[in-house]
Amino acid sequence: MASCKFCGKKEPVMYCVCAECMDKLEHRTRWISVKEYLPYGGTVLATDGVTVITAPASSVTPAGAITHWMPLPEPPEEGETDE
Structure with a gap:
């Protein structure tokens, strides 16, 4: 069993990240060091x-x-404007 590279929890992981951390990373807004x-x-x-x-x-x-690096932000919703 592998460990999550983000939190260290030992459980089945996808892309070296457990499901709980993957959800957190998708909503993260700070720059993450490649280290x-x-x-x-x-x-x-x-x-x-x-x-x-x-x-x-x-x-x-x-x-x-x-x-x-950081995840891309969500695109604007259809019909959304800056007005």
Whole structure:
């Protein structure tokens, strides 16, 4: 049985994260260091400390130029405006 890379709980995990932490990460709004935790799938916001880009989660590694990442925010709902 593997451990959740986020909370350390020993239980079956998907993408190295238990179900409880996966839900928490999807709603997280702070930058996460690649030394703390790597993204588990999809597309994320990523930065090298200067530039912010969208990147596939698989390209965010501890050995690359990217230092931090965060999940993408939810897109606006249909019909939502800034007015």
